[in-house]
Amino acid sequence: MDAHMNSSSQRYNRYAILKIIGIYIFFGVLWIYFSDTILAWLVRDANLMTYVQISKGILFILITASLLYVLIHTYVDQLMRMNRTLQEREILLHSIATNIPGVAYQFIATDTGTCNVSYVSEKLTETFGLSTELDTFFPSFSDHVVEEDRSRFLDSLREAVVSGTPWRFEGRFVRPDGEPLWFQAIATPKRDGPSILYHGVLLDITERKRAEEDLRRLNFAIERAAESVLITDPNGVIQYVNPAFEKVTGYSRSETIGRTPSLLKSGVQDHSFYENLWKTLKSGVIWSGRITNRRKDGKLIQADSTISPLLTSAGELTGYIALNRDITEAVKLETMLRQAQKMEAIGTLAGGIAHDFNNILSAMMGYAELARFRTTDPQIQPYLEQILKACERSRDLVKQILTFSRRREQEMKPMAVTPVVREVMQLLRSSIPSTVEIRTSFETPHDTVLADPTQIHQVLMNLCTNALHAMRDREGVLDVRLGRQVLTAQSPVFDPGLKEGPYLQMVVSDTGEGIDPAVRDKIFDPFFTTKASGEGTGLGLSVVYGIVKDHGGMIHVESEPGKGTAFTIHLPLLDAEKKWEGPEMALIPEGTGHILYVDDEEPIASLGWEMLTSLGYDVAVRLSSLDALEAFRANPQGYDLVITDMTMPNMTGARLAGEMLKIRPDLPVILTTGFSERMDREEAQKLGCRDFLMKPVSLGDLARAVKRALEKGSEPAER
Incomplete structure (x- = not known):
């Protein structure tokens, strides 16, 4: 940089001196030629001519001296101003070279490809840790370029110098203290005669490279994120969406960019919802909440959404970014x-009351x-029949409660569903009004499922x-259809808890008044009913839900107010077809x-x-399990059968049976209970009991259970 300034100064000095000499010669020639011509024409006397010539010479000396003074003074003044300007420029350029973020340098390149460095700023030492000696600049710098980048560095420099084109290179560098960094070399050529003067800068771009790498990683993460990302400008026009957005919404990137997020509006949220959302965002606050959008195919999707304003470091709004997690x-x-x-909650309640309630029903x-068994009065028999029907309805109500809570013992067996459908339709025909038409359709020959008939x-x-x-x-149609459907994880009605495979599809539909969408999600809730008081318990659909789930199936409902309702049940089909026959x-x-x-x-x-006495048996009754055990110990062979309740104070029926069987292992025992979570027929048989009965027990069921237990027993007991 100094050499370039000195060269310019030397050229100016040579030009100024030649200018003074030229003016002096030109003026001298004009003076001599014109003065002699004029004097020869004006002066004829030789003596006067001599005096005039002497005066002319003195005048020439005075005039030329004055002229030289003016020229030299002007030259010196211009030279001083130029030097001051050069000094000021040098100070300015040095200040610029010192304060720019990179290392300023200058070199002269020849046609042979050699580079003579004429200037390097002091930042070379601070930034790259190298000496500012001009002769060793390029060799020293290239030695610290990472080996994998070194040949490219030298080749690119040589190519630029030979062709006289601008030079630009990015590479990796290792400082003498071992610290790695990225650098960028930039140089612009300016031809100066046979050589080319290059002005350039070396920049430390390590932070930029890190930012680029962070940006690349961020872009990689956004492009592969499971959450959909949407970026808009300040006016809400979409500028970017990631692949997850395309997958979730069904809209491609080309269909989305340039439009507004309103294309996803579902109509579920009202105007005030969006008004509040925009009010929050425009105040500079992040909005978070749950939102329902509509896919391109019309399906609704629910998302946890977070929308943030995008601000510059100066606080200027540049747009908005929305992150949506599909939670459908x-x-x-x-x-x-x-x-x-x-x-589960209602089941816990059911278990708490079932035992006592069943005991009450047992007595009734x-x-x-x-x-009824003992009277022959025809006037009394109808009343007893009504009492028994009420008891049976109460017993069924308890069974329903225990069924949906999965607290009732099930008798799962392979069974054909078609005969059950025919039986139910036959039972219903007598009570169905003539305005309702019954339709049945059996579209599959294979209808065997593992179920409780x-x-x-x-x-x-x-x-x-x-x-x-x-x-x-109203007039209407009750339609019951059986069919076969293979369900997979991709099926629209597939629940996560189901297994893939063939299912029996059972559809019960009507053309009635339909279900209000506002209560559709509540219809399977226990005790929820839309019927008038006294028309229903609110347990029917709860029981259905519990039974279907307990059989490894699923149930879903489709309904349109005023047009009807369809319940669709899927139950896993068995491989082998086995027909079930009732007892x-x-x-x-x-x-x-x-x-x-x-x-x-x-x-x-x-x-x-x-x-039991009405059936011909001799019965001894004990109201305490401890009293019963004492009586049995007194005469173990005096009893042919023991019937004991499960839930009793001091000693449970299961423990009583165990103590008795220790004394007499062949003793037939029947265990009864109104309700027990831990006891069923299988557990009772493990204890050694012959049978297990759930209260309330009818006379016929009790008689048959006693008969079976005694037939498997020993000889009649000794009295």
Whole structure:
């Protein structure tokens, strides 16, 4: 840089001196020529001519001296001003070179490709840790360029110098202290005669490279994120969407960019919702919440959304960014969980009251059966029949409560569903008004599922009863269809808890009044009903839901107000087709033998004595398990059978049976209970009991259970 300034100064000095000499010669020639010509014309006297010539010479000397003074003074003044300007420029350029973020340098390149460095700023030492000696600049710098980049560095410099074109290079550098960094070399040529003068700068771009790498990683993460990302300008016009957005919404990037997010509006949120959203964003605050959008195919999607204003460091708004996490499936799972929790809660309540309620029903049903069994009065029989029907309805109500809470023992067996459908339709025909048409369709020959026949019957009865109720004031059609459908994870109606495979599809539809969308999500809730007071318990659909779930299936509803409702049930199909046949009815058997009957509730104990003695048995009753054990120990062989309740104070029926079986292992024992979470037929048989009965027990069921237990027993007991 100094050499370039000195060269310019030297050229100016040479030009100024030549200018003075030229002016002096030109003026001298003009003076001599014109003065002699004029004098020769004016002066004829030789003596006067001599005097005039002397005066002319003196005048020439004075004039030329004055002229030289003016020229030299002007030159010196201009030279001083030029030097001051050069000094000021040098100071300015040095200040610029010192304060720019990079290292300023200058070199002269020849046609042969050699580079003579004429200037390097002091920042070379600060930035790159190298000496500012001009002769060693390029060799020293290239030695610290990373080996993988060094040949490219030298080749690019040589190519630029030879061709006289601008030079630009990015590469990696290692300082003498071992610190790595990225650099950028830039140089611009200016031809100066046979050589080319290059002015350039070396920049430390390490931070820029890190930022570029961070930006690349961020872009990689956004492009592969599961959450959809949407970026708009300040006016809400979409500038960018990531692939997750395309996948979730169904809109491609080309279909989205240039439009506004309103293309996703579902209509679920009202105008005030969006007004509040924009008010929050325009105040510079991040908005977070749950929003329902609509896919391109029309399906609704729910998302947890966070929308943030994008601001520059100066606080200027440049746009908005929205991050949306698709929670559609999570919301479905939450709904299923809440439904399951409701079922569990009501099931806990059911278990708490079932035992006592069944004991009450046992007394009512038992004594009514005894009265009907013993009376022949035709006027009394109808009243007893009504009492028994009420007891049976109460018993079924408890069973329904225990069914949806999965607290009732199930008898799962391979069964064909078609006969059950035909049976239910036959039962309903007598009570269906003539304004309702019944249609059935059996579209699959394979309808065998693993199920409890009684519960499948109950599901169909509940659904068909609800359908008939929906058409009670109008003409309509009750349609029941059976079909086969293979469900996979991609099926529209597939629940996460199901297994993939073939399913029996059972559809019960009606053309009734439909279900209000506002209550559609509540129809499977326990005790929820839209019927008038006294028309329903609100347990029908809860029971259906519990049974279907307990059979490894699913149920969903489609309804349109004023047009009707369709319930669709899917149950896993079995590979083998096995037809189920119902149990054969049998007469109430009587018998003889000595039975020890144990129950802590006196009405139930008295009822047991009445029922068993009416069948011909000799019965001893104990109201305490401890008293019963003491009586048995006194005469173990005096009893042919023991019937004991499960839930009793001091000692449970299971423990009592165990103590008795220790004394007499061949003793037939029947265990009964109104309700128990831990005890069922399988557990009772593991304890050594012959049978297990759930209260309330009818006279016929009790008679058959006693007969079976005694037939497997030993000889009659010694009295």
